[in-house]
């Protein structure tokens with residue numbers, strides 16, 4: 001079975017095909033809990049011809065401890081080293097990838113390896129799952145030369161995996177207790193809505209539930225999720241679907257130098273509908289973008305304001321959020337009649353970007369510079385010099401310039417180029433204004449000339465529950481997929497592409513997305529019958545139930561209507 005899977009994945013049977021990723025930045029529940037266990041276990045294998053390996057859930061080697069240094073060269077020669085991915089789909093049947101694939105400990109002896117070059121080894125792999133959530137975190141593997149193969153390797157791997165689980169529980173216990181303590185203190189002392197967020201924890205007090213309706217709560221939780229893992233304190237203003245602006249103040253909780261999570265105080269609310277004149281809230285209808293939610297409307301207003309004052313603007317936001325689309329729409333509305341030259345730093349060479357900017361500047365056109373963070377420092381400096389000339393020589397009605405970037409990838413705030421841009425407007429990610437999804441989908445379907453295609457309320461609800469990591473671009477590609485299949489009628493929940501049928505919030509690995517799609521498709525094929533779908537996929541019923549839960553797969557069996565009856 002595992003060999004069949006390896007064959008289907010086109011694994012090279014002669015060369016280990018492990019991909020490399022940089023594992024240094026990885027500091028996770030697993031690596032933290034595993035560190036003392038690996039230290040202790042490494043002492044047990046001292047001078048033994050065995051290596052003890054820890055991987056993440058995708059099979060990427062995170063840590064490698066050697067009992068006998070002589071084994072290092074042999075393992076390096078097959079890339080069984082930190083940073084290399086030992087998933088079954090990369091290197092074929094092996095102790096790490098196959099135990100992760102089947103979700104159970106197993107020993108793969110020399111000849112059982114799919115890849116010829118791995119047959120000189122025997123590996124015992126045991127998956128590590130989270131003791132509370134059951135999520136798959138990674139695997140422990142013990143590898144030795146085939147001639148030293150021993151059934152005890154498997155017992156040892158299982159034992160190490162179990163110790164790591166216990167350690168996670170112990171650490172989580174300590175961290176969760178600290179978070180809980182801060183949460184209770186905050187609830188008692190502030191008398192305000194409070195949320196606690198940890199790696200595996202989300203707690204909301206009664207007051208939050210009383211003060212905010214369910215859509216506002218969902219928006220607050222979304223903003224709060226974005227703060228997960230942050231180690232510094234900060235405050236942000238969140239525009240909620242009801243029109244209220246909430247001030248969220250986040251404070252991290254530490255145990256020594258370990259982050260336990262954070263407490264979010266929802267301190268203040270300003271009802272924009274009351275404090276602002278109504279006319280300001282109603283942004284004009286822009287022709288080329290859709291959206292009427294409070295969050296989107298405020299962004300439009302801010303951008304229109306900057307453009308009207310001819311303030312040079314940074315449109316900050318996640319890729320695909322609609323930064324360029326909004327700049328164009330606002331420009332069209334405010335500076336109707338003036339030319340806006342759009343230069344995409346990712347589509348052209350640096351030389352050609354500079355040439356396009358020079359031409360636009362010479363012609364006195366307005367300018368949209370997209371994704372400048374893709375240029376290197378010298379090219380950004382050169383553009384900065386060019387724009388500085390424009391800035392100092394032009395009158396108040398001179399050209400308007402906007403750039404798009406994602407602050408976390410872009411040049412530092414202090415970069416001279418950014419000093420010429422007094423205004424930054426953050427274009428919200430789609431998950432922060434999902435109320436716009438029905439209108440946005442309609443708008444995008446119309447631009448695809450699929451005016452007769454309608455999304456059912458259940459399908460829209462499902463789309464609104466997704467986290468849309470690629471934002472509107474992502475939504476657009478999903479709708480394009482749907483349009484390729486049909487161009488009229490009603491799209492029901494079960495007609496949505498597989499990727500939209502699960503609501504997991506974490507970013508899936510390529511392998512996980514393939515697995516999720518396979519589960520969704522098998523369920524669709526077998527009308528939601530999990531037992532038959534599991535059989536078709538070659539997995540146990542228990543596994544398919546786990547996968548459906550893990551990926552948050554939504555499946556509703558199509559109702560079977562008997563013909564001939566009304």
Ligand SMILES: Nc1ncnc2c1ncn2[C@@H]1O[C@H](COP(=O)(O)OP(=O)(O)OP(=O)(O)O)[C@@H](O)[C@H]1O
Nearest residue numbers: 289290291319320321322323324325370404472473
């Ligand atoms: N509110 C919206 N209404 C209609 N279409 C939108 C909206 N937001 C984004 N889009 C569409 O989604 C796609 C991505 O938008 P855009 O190119 O502006 O993304 P961006 O990544 O934020 O900007 P940039 O291209 O500068 O990186 C475009 O096809 C755009 O027309």
